[in-house]
Amino acid sequence: xxxxxxxxxxxxxxxxxxxxxxxxxxxxxxxxxxxxxxxxxxxxxxxxxxxxxxxxxxxxxxxxxxxxxxxxxxxxxxxxxxxxxxxxxxxxxxxxxxxxxxxxxxxxxxxxxxxxxxxxxxxxxxxxxxxxxxxxxxxxxxxxxxxxxxxxxxxxxxxxxxxxxxxxxxxxxxxxxxxxxxxxxxxxxxxxxxxxxxxxxxxxxxxxxxxxxxxxxxxxxxxxxxxxxxxxxxxxxxxxxxxxxxxxxxxxxxxxxxxxxxxxxxxxxxxxxxxxxxxxxxxxxxxxxxxxxxxxxxxxxxxxxxxxxxxxxxxxxxxxxxxxxxxxxxxxxxxxxxxxxxxxxxxxxxxxxxxxxxxxxxxxxxxxxxxxxxxxxxxxxxxxxxxxxxxxxxxxxxxxxxxxxxxxxxxxxxxxxxxxxxxxxxxxxxxxxxxxxxxxxxxxxxxxxxxxxxxxxxxxxxxxxxxxxxxxxxxxxxxxxxxxxxxxxxxxxxxxxxxxxxxxxxxxxxxxxxxxxxxxxxxxxxxxxxxxxxxxxxxxxxxxxxxxxxxxxxxxxxxxxxxxxxxxxxxxxxxxxxxxxxxxxxxxxxxxxxxxxxxxxxxxxxxxxxxxxxxxxxxxxxxxxxxxxxxxxxxxxxxxxxxxxxxxxxxxxxxxxxxxxxxxxxxxxxxxxxxxxxxxxxxxxxxxxxxxxxxxxxxxxxxxxxxxxxx
Amino acid sequence: xxxxxxxxxxxxxxxxxxxxxxxxxxxxxxxxxxxxxxxxxxxxxxxxxxxxxxxxxxxxxxxxxxxxxxxxxxxxxxxxxxxxxxxxxxxxxxxxxxxxxxxxxxxxxxxxxxxxxxxxxxxxxxxxxxxxxxxxxxxxxxxxxxxxxxxxx
Ligand code: FES
Ligand code: FES
Numbered sequence: 001x002x003x004x005x006x007x008x009x010x011x012x013x014x015x016x017x018x019x020x021x022x023x024x025x026x027x028x029x030x031x032x033x034x035x036x037x038x039x040x041x042x043x044x045x046x047x048x049x050x051x052x053x054x055x056x057x058x059x060x061x062x063x064x065x066x067x068x069x070x071x072x073x074x075x076x077x078x079x080x081x082x083x084x085x086x087x088x089x090x091x092x093x094x095x096x097x098x099x100x101x102x103x104x105x106x107x108x109x110x111x112x113x114x115x116x117x118x119x120x121x122x123x124x125x126x127x128x129x130x131x132x133x134x135x136x137x138x139x140x141x142x143x144x145x146x147x148x149x150x151x152x153x154x155x156x157x158x159x160x161x162x163x164x165x166x167x168x169x170x171x172x173x174x175x176x177x178x179x180x181x182x183x184x185x186x187x188x189x190x191x192x193x194x195x196x197x198x199x200x201x202x203x204x205x206x207x208x209x210x211x212x213x214x215x216x217x218x219x220x221x222x223x224x225x226x227x228x229x230x231x232x233x234x235x236x237x238x239x240x241x242x243x244x245x246x247x248x249x250x251x252x253x254x255x256x257x258x259x260x261x262x263x264x265x266x267x268x269x270x271x272x273x274x275x276x277x278x279x280x281x282x283x284x285x286x287x288x289x290x291x292x293x294x295x296x297x298x299x300x301x302x303x304x305x306x307x308x309x310x311x312x313x314x315x316x317x318x319x320x321x322x323x324x325x326x327x328x329x330x331x332x333x334x335x336x337x338x339x340x341x342x343x344x345x346x347x348x349x350x351x352x353x354x355x356x357x358x359x360x361x362x363x364x365x366x367x368x369x370x371x372x373x374x375x376x377x378x379x380x381x382x383x384x385x386x387x388x389x390x391x392x393x394x395x396x397x398x399x400x401x402x403x404x405x406x407x408x409x410x411x412x413x414x415x416x417x418x419x420x421x422x423x424x425x426x427x428x429x430x431x432x433x434x435x436x437x438x439x440x441x442x443x444x445x446x447x448x449x450x451x452x453x454x455x456x457x458x459x460x461x462x463x464x465x466x467x468x469x470x471x472x473x474x475x476x477x478x479x480x481x482x483x484x485x486x487x488x489x490x491x492x493x494x495x496x497x498x499x500x501x502x503x504x505x506x507x508x509x510x511x512x513x514x515x516x517x518x519x520x521x522x523x524x525x526x527x528x529x530x531x532x533x534x535x536x537x538x539x540x541x542x543x544x545x546x547x548x549x550x551x552x553x554x555x556x557x558x559x560x561x562x563x564x565x566x567x568x569x570x571x572x573x574x575x576x577x578x579x580x581x582x583x584x585x586x587x588x589x590x591x592x593x594x595x596x597x598x599x600x601x602x603x604x605x606x607x608x609x610x611x612x613x614x615x616x617x618x619x620x621x622x623x624x625x626x627x628x629x630x631x632x633x634x635x636x637x638x639x640x641x642x643x644x645x646x647x648x649x650x651x652x653x654x655x656x657x658x659x660x661x662x663x664x665x666x667x668x669x670x671x672x673x674x675x676x677x678x679x680x681x682x683x684x685x686x687x688x689x690x691x692x693x694x695x696x697x698x699x700x701x702x703x704x705x706x707x708x709x710x711x
Numbered sequence: 712x713x714x715x716x717x718x719x720x721x722x723x724x725x726x727x728x729x730x731x732x733x734x735x736x737x738x739x740x741x742x743x744x745x746x747x748x749x750x751x752x753x754x755x756x757x758x759x760x761x762x763x764x765x766x767x768x769x770x771x772x773x774x775x776x777x778x779x780x781x782x783x784x785x786x787x788x789x790x791x792x793x794x795x796x797x798x799x800x801x802x803x804x805x806x807x808x809x810x811x812x813x814x815x816x817x818x819x820x821x822x823x824x825x826x827x828x829x830x831x832x833x834x835x836x837x838x839x840x841x842x843x844x845x846x847x848x849x850x851x852x853x854x855x856x857x858x859x860x861x862x863x864x
Contacts, residue, residue: 226798227785355845358749618847642754
């Protein structure tokens with residue numbers, strides 16, 4: 001199958017740092033001058049590069065080059081600390097990564113502390129997105145832990161004068177023969193520090209033998225969450241804290257014309273910062289900050305005037321941007337003229353908001369020209385670079401720490417709140433906390449791209465699809481290629497000038513592209529008069545996709561010719577999914593009766609965590625499928641509140657049957673995104689099956705169907 | 712103005728503005744940050760606390776009007792290292808992902824458990840419908856509340 005060579009990560013609203021200067025970590029490494037340290041040469045590309053033995057063993061701290069990252073440390077007390085630049089956002093990787101380490105190192109879960117997302121302590125990482133944590137970081141940490149296990153086993157074997165194969169490693173101890181030969185990790189490294197490096201020879205446990213990985217280990221900081229003890233960024237209260245508030249323009253694109261801040265400046269303890277278009281205050285209490293911001297008189301120029309009414313024609317206007325190369329196979333134009341069945345349609349998707357329940361927040365503090373910012377972001381090193389650029393400081397003068405965060409779904413790639421808090425803190429000379437209001441989070445973050453997708457397809461009378469001409473305007477290239485076996489294809493992504501700020505969203509454009517593709521496949525199936533399941537099986541060659549499709553339809557009890565049911569399937573980022581939906585339509589109101597979703601992403605690392613992700617993806621997907629859409633008019637949002645922007649709630653959730661296929665023979669892939677992609681088209685297809693009405697816009701039924709529509 | 716608030720069994724004298732919300736006093740003045748801000752307009756329930764045993768959105772309650780009433784926050788549920796049965800049930804069912812909605816969900820659930828004897832799925836969904844979990848853990852939350860209801864029975 002041809003692969004698009006479009007750089008998907010670009011569409012993740014990811015702008016890589018132009019330069020990455022060496023950071024001197026010697027001070028940090030010194031704190032590990034005892035015990036066992038596992039090192040790796042900086043993996044610049046995020047991929048493990050095997051470390052050569054270059055004479056830097058033996059704990060000789062001084063000869064260690066600066067560009068070395070510490071990945072794992074075992075102290076003389078046996079305490080295991082591991083380091084990763086990844087961020088916990090609710091996807092449960094603090095637990096699954098800890099499981100991977102515990103598995104390879106043969107220690108209990110509770111013995112491992114995982115330090116995450118701290119640019120001052122954890123190795124460089126480009127960000128937590130794209131479902132990359134499980135395939136890359138999980139593997140990396142397993143290798144690191146396995147390397148540690150091996151040097152410990154070898155040292156014990158050497159001490160006992162027996163072969164490495166004669167010792168076993170278990171529960172943080174190495175055992176030789178007999179009770180006398182048993183030694184804890186801490187004792188093994190006492191007074192004789194060790195350095196381990198990962199090499200290509202490092203042997204990992206086979207997933208078939210997993211005892212800790214692959215099991216439903218409870219969420220590691222679950223107790224802190226249910227007691228309210230966990231401190232999100234917005235909960236931090238360092239000594240001497242001031243509270244920030246930003247004065248925002250009334251509409252997009254408006255710039256500051258005039259400011260009178262005298263009344264605010266006269267308030268006790270209030271600091272006002274006006275720097276270019278930046279206007280904000282810091283005050284001793286949140287209430288005072290709000291009052292000070294209100295007291296500022298600001299005049300703004302007129303803004304962009306962008307409006308949703310013309311959105312879908314605007315997006316089809318040619319624009320510059322990275323289109324990547326189209327996927328071309330065979331001769332589409334010819335095949336389209338041949339027919340005989342021809343189906344053309346246009347699909348649209350609206351902008352939607354991530355609306356993470358914890359809005360953007362940051363606590364910033366300056367000390368001796370160094371800035372430290374705690375903030376919820378998916379790209380700590382990216383935000384560090386934003387600080388470097390914004391404040392013209394050297395990289396080792398900017399540190400970003402990400403407390404486990406109140407989720408993001410692709411919506412927290414940027415450091416907006418971090419930069420704003422740091423600007424206020426620098427002026428105030430005190431730490432400043434800035435928590436965006438819900439309205440700010442709606443208006444000044446960014447959206448999942450809106451888009452238009454145009455499809456022309458041709459098929460033979462027997463249902464074999466022969467031509468697939470596919471054009472995606474603006475919504476993005478993720479999962480743009482078809483998994484069906486079609487001889488003649490032309491698949492093109494057309495960048496557009498987006499009127500609203502847009503960026504990544506859970507699954508990127510995979511949701512939009514699956515919606516269009518799977519709705520259209522349904523249309524072709526109906527045109528050919530073939531059951532949608534039989535039709536898909538006829539056009540599929542991909543065994544893994546066929547397997548999930550069969551698993552979902554079997555469990556669902558799929559019946560050709562039944563009404564009110566729909567299905568869809570797809571593959572993205574190494575995850576395979578199929579979704580079946582039953583709907584009921586009465587007097588225009590659409591009710592989801594039940595959803596069955598099958599998912600396969602290789603070996604399962606934590607079944608309960610995976611189940612939670614799949615269920616969550618379906619429930620979040622419900623919103624975008626049925627009713628979520630951002631409205632805007634004259635450069636302002638018309639529904640940027642929870643009171644107006646409808647989110648999925650308890651009562652929207654149908655019974656969801658999750659089927660997980662565990663393929664221990666395949667490496668694990670990520671799972672946070674792909675399970676979502678089949679839902680919207682499956683609902684649309686079910687509505688068609690119920691009513692004969694084909695819906696081609698996401699959201700499908702923001703206001704229901706016409707009141708006269710019945711099943 | 713000075714008001715005296717009874718929170719988690721202790722009385723606090725605090726200086727508030729007349730319109731200041733209970734949420735803001737709890738978080739910013741009393742350091743009880745387990746109660747979360749999600750929307751500030753009564754729509755998400757992240758800020759739910761109990762006032763005289765009933766679930767209330769603390770972003771909608773004026774601190775100055777809850778004098779003489781008893782306020783309980785998520786921090787009050789654990790006692791002597793023992794979790795409330797609903798907290799245990801949330802852990803057992805892993806009824807959370809990012810956990811930001813969790814304190815509000817648990818407080819709403821505790822209020823519901825206390826006020827309703829016979830809890831069906833429908834009753835839980837109806838009572839909890841104004842609490843948002845953006846991560847989509849609703850089915851697990853329903854299961855956790857049911858479990859705690861059975862444990863109580
Ligand atoms: S913060 Fe109070 S209901 Fe959302
Ligand atoms: S767990 Fe994230 S909002 Fe509920």
